[in-house]
Amino acid sequence: MTAEGPRLLLVEDEEPTRRSVAAYLRRREYRVDVAASAAEAFRAWDSQRPDLILLDLGLPDLDGVEVIRRVRREAATPIIILSARGDERDRIAGLEAGADDYLAKPFGVDELNARIRAVLRRVGGQDAQPDGRLCLGPVELDPVRREVRVTGNPVRLTPHEYELLKVLLSNQGRVVTRERILRSVWGLAYADASQYVHVYVSRLRRKLSEAGAGPVAEGLFATEPGIGYRVADAEALREMAPPEIAPST
Numbered sequence: 001m002t003a004e005g006p007r008l009l010l011v012e013d014e015e016p017t018r019r020s021v022a023a024y025l026r027r028r029e030y031r032v033d034v035a036a037s038a039a040e041a042f043r044a045w046d047s048q049r050p051d052l053i054l055l056d057l058g059l060p061d062l063d064g065v066e067v068i069r070r071v072r073r074e075a076a077t078p079i080i081i082l083s084a085r086g087d088e089r090d091r092i093a094g095l096e097a098g099a100d101d102y103l104a105k106p107f108g109v110d111e112l113n114a115r116i117r118a119v120l121r122r123v124g125g126q127d128a129q130p131d132g133r134l135c136l137g138p139v140e141l142d143p144v145r146r147e148v149r150v151t152g153n154p155v156r157l158t159p160h161e162y163e164l165l166k167v168l169l170s171n172q173g174r175v176v177t178r179e180r181i182l183r184s185v186w187g188l189a190y191a192d193a194s195q196y197v198h199v200y201v202s203r204l205r206r207k208l209s210e211a212g213a214g215p216v217a218e219g220l221f222a223t224e225p226g227i228g229y230r231v232a233d234a235e236a237l238r239e240m241a242p243p244e245i246a247p248s249t
């Protein structure tokens, strides 16, 4: 056990969940502070400045989304939503307010640990290379030349497909909502046309797959039903890819 692990703030009003999740995380050598309400969360946030926040949205004193907004006004500290509510609008609101990822309760603790690691990896490294290129597995986007390559071979994308890929590659290790994609790629006028996103993502996956990414293209942006897309990061991609098609990085 070390005192040097990442410092997590667990905001959860349900005592049994709070206790068991905190105990599990401490065994994984995280330092864990706990809060049972938004008020306690704000106090811990002000005094501890954790490396990552695990946040239940259903808090007794304030909507968890307000906690996200307050933290985001002050810092880019990663936030993972722990959501018990069936209503996916809460998760979307949380992601739109700036949360990085979400886990639906009940969740497995190993899955929780995997998400924490992915989000912390994201903070450790920038998505863009020093020259501005965005790379994920076999896919490379060069914003200066507006070029996309798969395992080094150029791929022809329409302007919308290109912008879509750029948004996705800029959010490695995060969940991106359909609304966010619509706003970034098509603008506000299309905010209700979420079926666009589905069609374009399918087309983009097919193009990348045919250009040489093969089955890896499916793992680049996993569909989160009703929410949007979970963008892989390089390590997640290595873990999911069979060795013979593992991307080189």
Ligand code: CA
Pocket (backbone or CB within 6 Å): 012, 013, 014, 056, 057, 058, 059
């Ligand atoms: Ca709750």
